Amino acid sequence: MSTPTETETPSETETEGGTRLSYETRDRLYHLALYGSAALFSAVILFPIYWMVQNAFTDSQTVITEFSWLPSPETVTLDNFSVLAAGAVPRYVINTIVVTAGTIVVVVGVSLVAGYGMARFRFRYKESFAQFLLLGYMFSPIVLGLPLYLIWSEIGLLNAQIGLVIALSSISMPFAVWLMWKYIQTIPESMEESAWIAGASRWRTFWDVVVPQTKPAIVACALFAFAIAWNDFTFAQILLPSQESTTFAPGIMRLIDQGGYTSWGDIMAVSLLMTVPPLLFAYFLQEYLLKGFEVRTR
Amino acid sequence: MTVHIDNMTRVFDSPNADRIVAVDELSLTIEDGEFLTLVGPSGCGKTTTLRCVAGLDTPTAGTIRVDDRDVTELPPQQRDVALLFQDIALYPHMSVRKNMEYGLKIAGVPEDERREHVAEAAALLQIGDQLDKMPASLSGGQQQRVALGRSLVRDPSVFLFDEPMSDLDAKLKRELRPVVQRITDEIGCPVLYVTHDQEEAMTMSDRIAIMDDGELQQAGSPKEVYSEPINDFVGEFIGQPAMEFFDAHVESANGTAAVSMGDHTVSLPATADELEGYVDSPVRVGVRPQQIGIGDPAEGIEAEHVLDEPLGDETHSIFETEFGDVTVVTHADFDGDGDTEYGLVLDESATQLFDPDSGVRIH
Numbered sequence: 001m002s003t004p005t006e007t008e009t010p011s012e013t014e015t016e017g018g019t020r021l022s023y024e025t026r027d028r029l030y031h032l033a034l035y036g037s038a039a040l041f042s043a044v045i046l047f048p049i050y051w052m053v054q055n056a057f058t059d060s061q062t063v064i065t066e067f068s069w070l071p072s073p074e075t076v077t078l079d080n081f082s083v084l085a086a087g088a089v090p091r092y093v094i095n096t097i098v099v100t101a102g103t104i105v106v107v108v109g110v111s112l113v114a115g116y117g118m119a120r121f122r123f124r125y126k127e128s129f130a131q132f133l134l135l136g137y138m139f140s141p142i143v144l145g146l147p148l149y150l151i152w153s154e155i156g157l158l159n160a161q162i163g164l165v166i167a168l169s170s171i172s173m174p175f176a177v178w179l180m181w182k183y184i185q186t187i188p189e190s191m192e193e194s195a196w197i198a199g200a201s202r203w204r205t206f207w208d209v210v211v212p213q214t215k216p217a218i219v220a221c222a223l224f225a226f227a228i229a230w231n232d233f234t235f236a237q238i239l240l241p242s243q244e245s246t247t248f249a250p251g252i253m254r255l256i257d258q259g260g261y262t263s264w265g266d267i268m269a270v271s272l273l274m275t276v277p278p279l280l281f282a283y284f285l286q287e288y289l290l291k292g293f294e295v296r297t298r
Numbered sequence: 299m300t301v302h303i304d305n306m307t308r309v310f311d312s313p314n315a316d317r318i319v320a321v322d323e324l325s326l327t328i329e330d331g332e333f334l335t336l337v338g339p340s341g342c343g344k345t346t347t348l349r350c351v352a353g354l355d356t357p358t359a360g361t362i363r364v365d366d367r368d369v370t371e372l373p374p375q376q377r378d379v380a381l382l383f384q385d386i387a388l389y390p391h392m393s394v395r396k397n398m399e400y401g402l403k404i405a406g407v408p409e410d411e412r413r414e415h416v417a418e419a420a421a422l423l424q425i426g427d428q429l430d431k432m433p434a435s436l437s438g439g440q441q442q443r444v445a446l447g448r449s450l451v452r453d454p455s456v457f458l459f460d461e462p463m464s465d466l467d468a469k470l471k472r473e474l475r476p477v478v479q480r481i482t483d484e485i486g487c488p489v490l491y492v493t494h495d496q497e498e499a500m501t502m503s504d505r506i507a508i509m510d511d512g513e514l515q516q517a518g519s520p521k522e523v524y525s526e527p528i529n530d531f532v533g534e535f536i537g538q539p540a541m542e543f544f545d546a547h548v549e550s551a552n553g554t555a556a557v558s559m560g561d562h563t564v565s566l567p568a569t570a571d572e573l574e575g576y577v578d579s580p581v582r583v584g585v586r587p588q589q590i591g592i593g594d595p596a597e598g599i600e601a602e603h604v605l606d607e608p609l610g611d612e613t614h615s616i617f618e619t620e621f622g623d624v625t626v627v628t629h630a631d632f633d634g635d636g637d638t639e640y641g642l643v644l645d646e647s648a649t650q651l652f653d654p655d656s657g658v659r660i661h
Binding site: 188190191193194195196197198199200201204208209212213 | 352353354373374375377379380381383384385387388389390391400401404405448452
């Protein structure tokens, strides 16, 4: 973005540093590289989403038999979405919602209490405890999932949504607790002390003074738990084996495997439906999250 | 209500550091309606004392009583105290009104009564038009007024202040000081005010208690601690600019005492009795900068002018002497000259003598 005053004549640059390109050329190259890489990156990321949307709205026969980059008006249809009301799909969707909601509630609740405890109480080996929490991230879900299967089937949590909620909460928890711990540390203790002196109990103070101020952290934890639970495949596949109790991700896998015929149109329709909530969730809460952090910086 | 602090000690133990005696056998009584200021340098134990009175900290030994009630082990919720924090500590997510009525809400006071109390307090503090704003949109001074109001509506039996004005600028401080005094008068309970600012202590207090290194040095009215400091620490801490000290030697004492300070000798109106045991011994002479005059080198302590700090109504002039740098309060018109030889003349009737080892004032 060169203005007339910034423009340098080639002769000037020559005297300055020999082979240096002129400002204008460097500027143009920089922008070319910038927008070029951005475009490439977007294409890689966005194309699968575009393909999913296109297929979801295309006649299911056409999806299999023909190929076209752009949707053609004759084949656009909403028929694929009828799958949402058919068979086990509604069950999957409801199960996913139940498990996700449960996970968010558990993660936010536990991380608030645990984060407060870690921020405000001194106890032995607190730092080690915090580091130990992070150890959970060293294992892949499949490594944790198989022992969990054995334990859950022993205590009767297999095929129970609460079982999956516990498993998903436990893998979301380390991050959420750390976030909440660090966030509560930024709230001045004198605010709580002031409430105690005014006569409020520790618990009441926690509710009235601490929790309302952690809203941005609550949103962040909820968002994180949402992403973990909504998109989980491994744990759901292992811990909810039955058709009635399982969630969308393993469910869609079963749709693909069903018989010899794969209805890509149906699958893309279900996929699209399940992609929309995270997008909305992330978009609106991200706005809120930023707003929350702005308030804190006063 | 009267607050009694008896032999209170607070020791902090930490595994990897030394034991810290923050407060050492402090005894202090705050009478009903009395404004007592606890003043001292940072780390002297004044805030720890206040936190023990508030119930946010518990003494290692000793007792705290309010009237006849032993509150030493009571949690803060049961002490009926109000505390104004240095960082103000308003709840950022509540409006000014909600902030002010929070204590009453906890106490279960019905809403219309709460509104009445808040309106009264807000009128007194001149923040009636701010009630529906959020704390973040108020200035520092207004926020401190809200915090005052929050305490005022609760009508506490003890009012505590923990350096509430440290973060405010000098002009705001001056504006708020009378407000604080009006409010505390209104409530009429014992007030314990902690500060490191001797000016605040002098201007607001009925009585000042000076602490150093966990120990109470002296407690008395502002005039008393200013004119009759018990030791050199109090002498230096109270008064602006700080008292100047000179190492000296008592030559003789009979009616007047001859005290030599380097090459210069002053005769002080002190009897032999008063200086018993100090004749022919070293002492420290303390003089306030206001009581030092400027004269010829022959008249006083030889001094070389370093710089002037004009304040408009007076000037603080700094001189270099054989005793180190000495600040002198000079006339507003005084304009020091680095080439001229000056003599610092001490007002003999205003000098004070201190024991060089214990620091205790002997005259």
